Amino acid sequence: MANKHTESVRLICIESFVHVADKKSYKAASLELNVTPEQVKKNINSLETWLRDRLLYSVVRKPMLTEFGQNFLPTANKVIDLLNSSRAVWINNDNFSEMTQHLTRMFSREMTSSRKFRKD
Numbered sequence: 001m002a003n004k005h006t007e008s009v010r011l012i013c014i015e016s017f018v019h020v021a022d023k024k025s026y027k028a029a030s031l032e033l034n035v036t037p038e039q040v041k042k043n044i045n046s047l048e049t050w051l052r053d054r055l056l057y058s059v060v061r062k063p064m065l066t067e068f069g070q071n072f073l074p075t076a077n078k079v080i081d082l083l084n085s086s087r088a089v090w091i092n093n094d095n096f097s098e099m100t101q102h103l104t105r106m107f108s109r110e111m112t113s114s115r116k117f118r119k120d
Helices: 004-023 025-035 039-051 067-090 096-113
Strands: 056-059 062-064
Touching: 004 025, 004 039, 004 056, 004 062, 004 067, 025 039, 039 062
Parallel strands: none
Antiparallel strands: 056 062
16 A cells, blocks of 8 residues: 555645646646646656556647546546545544545545546
């Protein structure tokens, strides 16, 4: 099992991917996430390594979703929506870190069991 830091990084990576897919720009995504465009690219590269497939490709420096990225995006959005709604419930609770770890484990199980966005 991955360590807690690696699991937390995956959530950051997923959020970076969702923002780039939405904004179609590393710079616009980086401004929303308050990180550099280079960090957004690193986060997405880490997610692609973890997923073992490409999510984005560039056309004249503009990020575009691959077929895999298009298929993965609904799942990524679901994870971010779940995290954001849970954050709203837990915002005043000391167990936010525990909740985040739980959500990461749930996502990892979904990723392992779901083949809908993976190539066979």
